[in-house]
Amino acid sequence: MPILLVGLNHRSAPIQIREQVAVSESDLPSALTALSLHCPDAEILLLSTCNRSEVYVAAADLRSRREGILRFHADFFRQDLNLLDRCLYQYEEEEAVNHLFRVTAGLDSMVVGEVQILGQVRDAFQAAQAHRRLGTVLDHLFRSALAAGKRVRTETGIGDNAPSVSSSAVDLARKIFGHLENRTILVIGAGKMSHLTAKHLIATGIGKVIVTNRSAEKAEELARKYQGEAVEFSGFPGILRKTDIVITSTSAPAPILTRDQIKQVMRERKNSPLFLIDLALPRDVDPTIHSLENVFLYNIDDLQAVVDESNKEREQEIHKAIGIVDREVERFLRWFHSLEAVPIIKALRSKAEKIREEELGKALARLGNVGDREKKVVEALSAGLVNKILHHPLVQLREQALKPDGKEYLAFVQKLFGMDLSEIESQAQSDGTRRAESEEA
Amino acid sequence: MEGISSITAIISYGLAFALYTTELFTGKGRSSLYAHALTGIAAFFHTLFLILWGLRIKACPLISHVEAIPFVGLVVIATYFYVLVRYRMLGLGPHATFLAFLSLFLSMVLPKATPSVPGLASHWLVFHIAVIFLSYGLLAVAFSTATLYLVQEKLLKEKKLGGIFRKLPPLEELDSVVYRLILLSFPLLTLGLLTGAVWARQEWGSFWTWDPKQTWSLATWVLYTVYLHSRVVMGWRGRKTIFLVLIAFGALLFSFLGVNLMKAGSHQFG
Numbered sequence: 001m002p003i004l005l006v007g008l009n010h011r012s013a014p015i016q017i018r019e020q021v022a023v024s025e026s027d028l029p030s031a032l033t034a035l036s037l038h039c040p041d042a043e044i045l046l047l048s049t050c051n052r053s054e055v056y057v058a059a060a061d062l063r064s065r066r067e068g069i070l071r072f073h074a075d076f077f078r079q080d081l082n083l084l085d086r087c088l089y090q091y092e093e094e095e096a097v098n099h100l101f102r103v104t105a106g107l108d109s110m111v112v113g114e115v116q117i118l119g120q121v122r123d124a125f126q127a128a129q130a131h132r133r134l135g136t137v138l139d140h141l142f143r144s145a146l147a148a149g150k151r152v153r154t155e156t157g158i159g160d161n162a163p164s165v166s167s168s169a170v171d172l173a174r175k176i177f178g179h180l181e182n183r184t185i186l187v188i189g190a191g192k193m194s195h196l197t198a199k200h201l202i203a204t205g206i207g208k209v210i211v212t213n214r215s216a217e218k219a220e221e222l223a224r225k226y227q228g229e230a231v232e233f234s235g236f237p238g239i240l241r242k243t244d245i246v247i248t249s250t251s252a253p254a255p256i257l258t259r260d261q262i263k264q265v266m267r268e269r270k271n272s273p274l275f276l277i278d279l280a281l282p283r284d285v286d287p288t289i290h291s292l293e294n295v296f297l298y299n300i301d302d303l304q305a306v307v308d309e310s311n312k313e314r315e316q317e318i319h320k321a322i323g324i325v326d327r328e329v330e331r332f333l334r335w336f337h338s339l340e341a342v343p344i345i346k347a348l349r350s351k352a353e354k355i356r357e358e359e360l361g362k363a364l365a366r367l368g369n370v371g372d373r374e375k376k377v378v379e380a381l382s383a384g385l386v387n388k389i390l391h392h393p394l395v396q397l398r399e400q401a402l403k404p405d406g407k408e409y410l411a412f413v414q415k416l417f418g419m420d421l422s423e424i425e426s427q428a429q430s431d432g433t434r435r436a437e438s439e440e441a
Numbered sequence: 442m443e444g445i446s447s448i449t450a451i452i453s454y455g456l457a458f459a460l461y462t463t464e465l466f467t468g469k470g471r472s473s474l475y476a477h478a479l480t481g482i483a484a485f486f487h488t489l490f491l492i493l494w495g496l497r498i499k500a501c502p503l504i505s506h507v508e509a510i511p512f513v514g515l516v517v518i519a520t521y522f523y524v525l526v527r528y529r530m531l532g533l534g535p536h537a538t539f540l541a542f543l544s545l546f547l548s549m550v551l552p553k554a555t556p557s558v559p560g561l562a563s564h565w566l567v568f569h570i571a572v573i574f575l576s577y578g579l580l581a582v583a584f585s586t587a588t589l590y591l592v593q594e595k596l597l598k599e600k601k602l603g604g605i606f607r608k609l610p611p612l613e614e615l616d617s618v619v620y621r622l623i624l625l626s627f628p629l630l631t632l633g634l635l636t637g638a639v640w641a642r643q644e645w646g647s648f649w650t651w652d653p654k655q656t657w658s659l660a661t662w663v664l665y666t667v668y669l670h671s672r673v674v675m676g677w678r679g680r681k682t683i684f685l686v687l688i689a690f691g692a693l694l695f696s697f698l699g700v701n702l703m704k705a706g707s708h709q710f711g
Contacts, residue, residue: 172602176597178611270677271678273678273679293680296597302600305600309602313604
């Protein structure tokens with residue numbers, strides 16, 4: 001089976017080498033042209049992203065292709081072959097198919113589940129199409145890979161962002177408040193994590209930002225950054241009446257928010273929900289506050305637990321994705337294996353035979369009471385017609401199947417005569433059993 | 442034909458319920474879409490059933506409790522779809538389909554009412570019952586949403602933020618929907634109470650007889666009023682208001698079903 005893949009990725013090559021063989025979108029056509037010079041009479045495709053650089057080739061004989069690809073790399077990128085050779089991996093046939101499907105689904109990326117790769121593969125495919133060196137095999141291969149990638153994206157959650165402490169805090173805020181547009185957030189202290197979280201929240205469209213800090217200038221500076229308001233540290237418990245989300249991480253050795261304070265605040269808020277995110281160590285907020293009605297206090301451990309839980313689920317989703325990819329690879333391979341001349345010829349013959357028998361039956365029925373001689377004449381007519389019409393096409397089929405673009409031909413014939421996979425496969429199977437029987441004999 | 446409609450509806454509701462429940466507890470399937478479709482189909486046959494029934498007895502099928510129950514079930518489903526579309530409120534599927542299923546099931550199992558007691562065909566009565574049961578359907582969904590609120594709140598408090606937590610809507614949105622449904626149903630409830638009194642005057646000569654049904658209906662109305670007052674006028678939020686919703690619904694159930702089981706008072710008509 002004539003599919004070959006030679007390439008390198010973020011695991012096999014360091015960035016210094018990867019950047020040497022990267023091809024930008026605008027350079028792709030000339031790269032493809034150079035590649036085709038070193039790989040004549042073959043289907044070619046070049047996939048180049050920040051994570052990987054891979055060359056896909058489909059040709060009748062693969063023996064000399066690897067050298068061709070290496071020479072292309074040496075020439076086009078002016079690279080030391082020895083250096084490259086150590087980083088390059090090679091896959092053939094089923095392994096190549098498997099690899100491509102996984103790559104397109106995002107399973108081979110640095111950030112597993114990333115969705116950018118789908119678009120990148122699509123771009124590489126379109127560039128190769130425009131270059132007109134794509135044939136049946138690579139065309140169908142990449143279409144199937146893209147379809148599988150799309151399935152993985154819609155049917156699993158691997159495309160969801162990997163969770164972090166700050167993203168979990170944002171998700172939680174949304175789960176408590178729903179829309180955040182009319183909500184107010186208070187950021188206490190200048191801890192890095194709390195500001196990362198605040199930025200996250202602001203990005204999702206929080207209504208108002210209030211900042212407070214022991215140092216008034218720091219507070220002003222941050223308030224300006226967030227286009228919010230700064231308040232005095234001494235007066236800040238009062239401001240809690242109007243804030244819905246509080247993120248705190250000061251270096252205070254003892255809690256700066258006590259139970260009594262919050263109890264009072266909740267009375268003033270008429271029990272409107274309050275979400276406290278305590279990212280400080282030692283903690284800034286008295287932990288018993290969590291038991292107050294409609295107060296939700298989460299510290300850094302709690303958020304990390306949320307992250308761990310999400311990661312567990314991602315594992316499951318990746319598992320699901322692999323399952324989908326495996327099934328799609330199988331489907332592609334079935335199609336590919338059907339591109340064999342003998343089963344197709346047999347399937348074509350049996351299809352024609354079926355039609356002949358049907359029409360013969362109808363004709364005989366219409367003729368009604370007819371003598372044996374007449375029946376034999378009609379039968380001979382139908383058989384002669386079918387055989388003569390099919391003779392030349394089948395001879396051609398057998399010949400063309402052996403040529404470099406043979407698979408192309410076979411695929412076309414499949415389409416032309418409307419043959420489906422099951423017809424061809426049953427022929428291949430019966431072929432196999434018959435061969436086994438004759439070998440035993 | 443009636444029987445077939447009813448049975449089709451019941452089976453569809455049952456299947457939808459199963460799908461909604463499994464989707465709530467397991468992965469990221471698309472089974473909720475199938476569940477929505479099944480619920481829609483069930484609702485169609487449910488409506489058909491009520492129409493055919495009405496045509497058969499040549500009257501509006503709202504006179505006796507046995508006939509009223511499936512009507513309430515249909516209102517529940519209609520409210521469910523409204524809330525689903527307008528507020529994207531997921532998670533109510535199991536409740537809604539269960540209530541609708543129950544409503545049809547009960548109507549098949551409970552003994553049917555004897556044909557109209559004379560004097561019960563008054564327009565006031567039909568209007569009273571229709572309005573009351575419309576509000577009951579809305580309040581049933583409000584109750585379901587309130588229970589979801591309590592579930593979410595508990596999960597948040599216990600910091601168990603797994604699958605179910607993620608599938609259910611945000612806390613504040615649940616609270617908001619509870620409020621809106623009760624607000625929406627309140628004029629209907631009030632109107633129902635008033636028209637009931639008018640009809641009582643017509644039938645028994647006095648607006649208020651303090652029979653158990655009227656008393657409990659009034660209690661229900663008062664409880665919902667207290668809820669609205671504390672939510673709107675006083676601005677309160679949180680678990681206490683939700684508990685009020687649960688208690689109020691308890692009173693509603695009692696006035697709807699419990700009183701009849703006691704078989705006392707002038708509200709009895711089979």
